Amino acid sequence: MKQVIFLVMLITLTLQTQLSSKIDVVMAHMDKMTIKNEFSKQLAGLIELKMLQSSYVEEVLKEIKTIRDQLIADQTIEDQEFAKKIGQLNVEIEILEIQTEKLAKELQRLNQQIADLNEDISKLIGTQQSQEKQLSTLNSKEEDIRNQYKLEIETISQRTTNNIKSIDGLNEMIAKLQQAVFAEQSKTTVLSQQHTKQYVDQLANSLGPNHPITALVSVTTKFDVPTVTRIIQLLENIRDQRIQENAGANDYVVKVTQSYEVTLKEVTEVRERLSADYSRTLITLKRRNEENTLSTKTRNQIQKDLPIALDLLQQYRNEREIVQSNYNLRSSKRENEVKIITQAYTIVAQQVKV
Numbered sequence: 001m002k003q004v005i006f007l008v009m010l011i012t013l014t015l016q017t018q019l020s021s022k023i024d025v026v027m028a029h030m031d032k033m034t035i036k037n038e039f040s041k042q043l044a045g046l047i048e049l050k051m052l053q054s055s056y057v058e059e060v061l062k063e064i065k066t067i068r069d070q071l072i073a074d075q076t077i078e079d080q081e082f083a084k085k086i087g088q089l090n091v092e093i094e095i096l097e098i099q100t101e102k103l104a105k106e107l108q109r110l111n112q113q114i115a116d117l118n119e120d121i122s123k124l125i126g127t128q129q130s131q132e133k134q135l136s137t138l139n140s141k142e143e144d145i146r147n148q149y150k151l152e153i154e155t156i157s158q159r160t161t162n163n164i165k166s167i168d169g170l171n172e173m174i175a176k177l178q179q180a181v182f183a184e185q186s187k188t189t190v191l192s193q194q195h196t197k198q199y200v201d202q203l204a205n206s207l208g209p210n211h212p213i214t215a216l217v218s219v220t221t222k223f224d225v226p227t228v229t230r231i232i233q234l235l236e237n238i239r240d241q242r243i244q245e246n247a248g249a250n251d252y253v254v255k256v257t258q259s260y261e262v263t264l265k266e267v268t269e270v271r272e273r274l275s276a277d278y279s280r281t282l283i284t285l286k287r288r289n290e291e292n293t294l295s296t297k298t299r300n301q302i303q304k305d306l307p308i309a310l311d312l313l314q315q316y317r318n319e320r321e322i323v324q325s326n327y328n329l330r331s332s333k334r335e336n337e338v339k340i341i342t343q344a345y346t347i348v349a350q351q352v353k354v
Helices: 002-031 038-053 057-183 193-207 212-219 225-350
Strands: none
Touching (some): 057 225
């Protein structure tokens, strides 16, 4: 019995000695690994502990493989999560880039449109003021034409009336002078001083006090038949001239009226065309002002929205950089850890063959 126990103890001691030797070899190789960091130190400690706890190196290898498989699985999961996250960020960034570019172009277009509208409005205001001045001038001209025509017609009418009165007075005077001549053919003086005074007053009323005939009669001292006959002829000539003047008055009125109507029609047509142009100017000016108000309102909104969109775009870009950087760091760290475990696995596996 003692021999059996001794044999068992001997075998156990032998196994422990062999295991201790293997641990020393593994630790020595791991100390010489190319990648050495905190993880490699922790792994070495873990392998040493596992090898002390287990008599079988295969069990330790299984533990190492499990750790490596878990790291690879973790990396696969992170790759998927990273691809999903980075994909979402890229979509958001692309949408915002399109939106901001569109807003920037729209802002540029609106600035140009507003500048063009302001220029159009300025020109239209100048056109409006010019047309208002022209319309005012045309209205004044039309009023002047009407007043001038009215005055001329009134003047012709007054002249015709005066001529009629003058003709009646002259006819009466001529008739009396003729009667006096016929009645006084045998006398040397046909008109008395009293009659002369009456005729001078009649002439002054009919012809006016400054008329040459009135002046002639007023200074005439001898009123014999030849003198009176000559005065009658002069009076008849004046009467006939005024009759002829009145006869042509109607034709003159027609001519003046026709000229007035033609001129008034021309002015009216010009005013109507200008009024139509003025109305179009007002409508266009109103439309341009409305367009300018709407464009300015839209531009103001874009000027508020664009900085917000650009700020949000930068936030997404920053987040993408952080996600990418963190992913790269973790992936690189995990890749090194997988390399370290793979090397450790190889080192430990070599002891199975010993």
